[in-house]
Amino acid sequence: MVSDLAPNMNYRLSPHEIAELRPYGEVRRHEKGDLLFDEGDREVDLCIVLSGQLDVYLFEDGERRRVGWLEPSQFTGDVSMITGQSSLVRGEMQVEGEVLHVSQKSLQRLLVERSELSDAFVTTFIARRAWARASGRASVVIIGFAFDRAAFAIRDLLSRHSVPHIWVEADADPKAATILERLQLTAADTPVLVTGSKTFLKRPSLGEVSKALGLDLLPDGACADIIIIGAGPAGLASSVYAASEGLSVVAIDAVAPGGQAGSSSKIENYLGFPSGVSGRELAERASVQAQKFGARIAAPASVETLEKLEGDYCVTLVDGRKLMARSVVVASGAEYRKLPIDNIEQYEGSGIYYGATAMEAQLCKGSKIAIVGAGNSAGQGAVFLSSLCEEVHLLYRRPSIRDTMSEYLVRRLEETPNIFLHGSSSVSQLEGDGKRLRRICIKSGDEEEWCEAPFLFLFIGAKPCTDWLDPLVARDEDGFLRTGHDIHNIELVRAGWPLDRMPTLYETNWPRVYAVGDVRSGSVKRVAAGVGEGSGVVAYIHRALAEASGPTER
Numbered sequence: 001m002v003s004d005l006a007p008n009m010n011y012r013l014s015p016h017e018i019a020e021l022r023p024y025g026e027v028r029r030h031e032k033g034d035l036l037f038d039e040g041d042r043e044v045d046l047c048i049v050l051s052g053q054l055d056v057y058l059f060e061d062g063e064r065r066r067v068g069w070l071e072p073s074q075f076t077g078d079v080s081m082i083t084g085q086s087s088l089v090r091g092e093m094q095v096e097g098e099v100l101h102v103s104q105k106s107l108q109r110l111l112v113e114r115s116e117l118s119d120a121f122v123t124t125f126i127a128r129r130a131w132a133r134a135s136g137r138a139s140v141v142i143i144g145f146a147f148d149r150a151a152f153a154i155r156d157l158l159s160r161h162s163v164p165h166i167w168v169e170a171d172a173d174p175k176a177a178t179i180l181e182r183l184q185l186t187a188a189d190t191p192v193l194v195t196g197s198k199t200f201l202k203r204p205s206l207g208e209v210s211k212a213l214g215l216d217l218l219p220d221g222a223c224a225d226i227i228i229i230g231a232g233p234a235g236l237a238s239s240v241y242a243a244s245e246g247l248s249v250v251a252i253d254a255v256a257p258g259g260q261a262g263s264s265s266k267i268e269n270y271l272g273f274p275s276g277v278s279g280r281e282l283a284e285r286a287s288v289q290a291q292k293f294g295a296r297i298a299a300p301a302s303v304e305t306l307e308k309l310e311g312d313y314c315v316t317l318v319d320g321r322k323l324m325a326r327s328v329v330v331a332s333g334a335e336y337r338k339l340p341i342d343n344i345e346q347y348e349g350s351g352i353y354y355g356a357t358a359m360e361a362q363l364c365k366g367s368k369i370a371i372v373g374a375g376n377s378a379g380q381g382a383v384f385l386s387s388l389c390e391e392v393h394l395l396y397r398r399p400s401i402r403d404t405m406s407e408y409l410v411r412r413l414e415e416t417p418n419i420f421l422h423g424s425s426s427v428s429q430l431e432g433d434g435k436r437l438r439r440i441c442i443k444s445g446d447e448e449e450w451c452e453a454p455f456l457f458l459f460i461g462a463k464p465c466t467d468w469l470d471p472l473v474a475r476d477e478d479g480f481l482r483t484g485h486d487i488h489n490i491e492l493v494r495a496g497w498p499l500d501r502m503p504t505l506y507e508t509n510w511p512r513v514y515a516v517g518d519v520r521s522g523s524v525k526r527v528a529a530g531v532g533e534g535s536g537v538v539a540y541i542h543r544a545l546a547e548a549s550g551p552t553e554r
Contacts, residue, residue, distance in 0.1 A: 012073040025102035030093040039196030045101040047076040052097015057090040059197040078128040086214040132164035140165040144191030149349035151191035160256030218298040220321040224250040227325035232259020234517025235331030236286040237534030243293035253299040258283030263355025265384035327512040334462030351437025356381030364455040373459030379409035481515035
């Protein structure tokens, strides 16, 4: 796409490539002014311009503006072509000509069957989405107050899904009043989500945001070979490998792809990334990769129950949708624990955060902050935020942080002058005005000292996300799921294990229900380990599905 802002995004298909594409689509002639797709449209065709010119528009600041144009041998689209998200731009024919239309269903087949074309499209799609996020231009606008919890939740959701958007502070940006007046709204209606020229939502729930932008398109009654619950590193790895091997896959996550790893600003010890990679970038690429092979990913979508049903499994979501599967992978991970302080929930999203990404960094730039935790996530967050914040105070209960953190991170913490390490310490009190956190009280032994830190980041251990599972699914004393040889015989008997064999490596005491990643008892809590388990479990699933079609169940 030729663009005033991104002249490098102008991949041109060769005549040979266009010839390969023709069997997948249909050539149509368009006159000047014809609308090919609009903001908010779903299942938009991939359009390859054969002759003429196609202009691309964004609706911003109350008017439609051209952001690029396509000439012959160029094509439309970004990652929404793969993920099924709503179109964020409008395409109109500027000069009459012919366009090759490839439907999303045909594009899905093409991406699997034509490796070289797949590489060209996926690379360009990802580059365009990255440019859209960095450009400061978008048709999706959020208007709200910086420390409003609801506004923060919407911004976090869109950031985790890599949806380009513009943040407009209701009390600091003059544009806010202009937009609200145009929509006949007031600041009391915020947060407001504006999607192009057509629609807006005032004080929307995350589910409404997800529906408006096409982040969850999973229909009630959907069926699959595998339902994967959780889209962190382990769940995404299972999605990629299962889908690439021809199994039908549905993956769901309560928040967004990435899990806890998605909140890591920089992972420096992941194999193959010597310069490091952000958890969000890793999750985005894995999510696109899985969907390229046909996996369906829906988020936010929370599970309410898992039930056995005539040899298969039924997953019921909180909103009432029921999904059917021949096998289930539980990759729901673990969530960070909260401090045992009475008023902590009052300041979540307005001073207390559970991830250190660019969005949180924008809020606390130039301030004093405190981080509680002794694992790698806490160390990575401290290093990342130290470049933007005045002081970073890292608190942990152990006398030495080396017991739980990688040595390279410890050295970096010690060498950074504005990072202060507080061993054998904890947060005992919070103080604020009821809307925003103002300061924290640090307790060390019998001594307490107030720290003027209005931002507190918590990385304090985790508990497994398994409350939705039947109590008969075997767990260890901390609630993590037992698998394979770790399952006790009595747990097999109680669950009514029906097979002549014992559970395989990642299998729970329910046949064809597996646990991988942080939720599994005895797992190594590392991104690479989760990816290994998530990919490795697919071989066992293949065998179990083949077994289920034979006379092995009593």
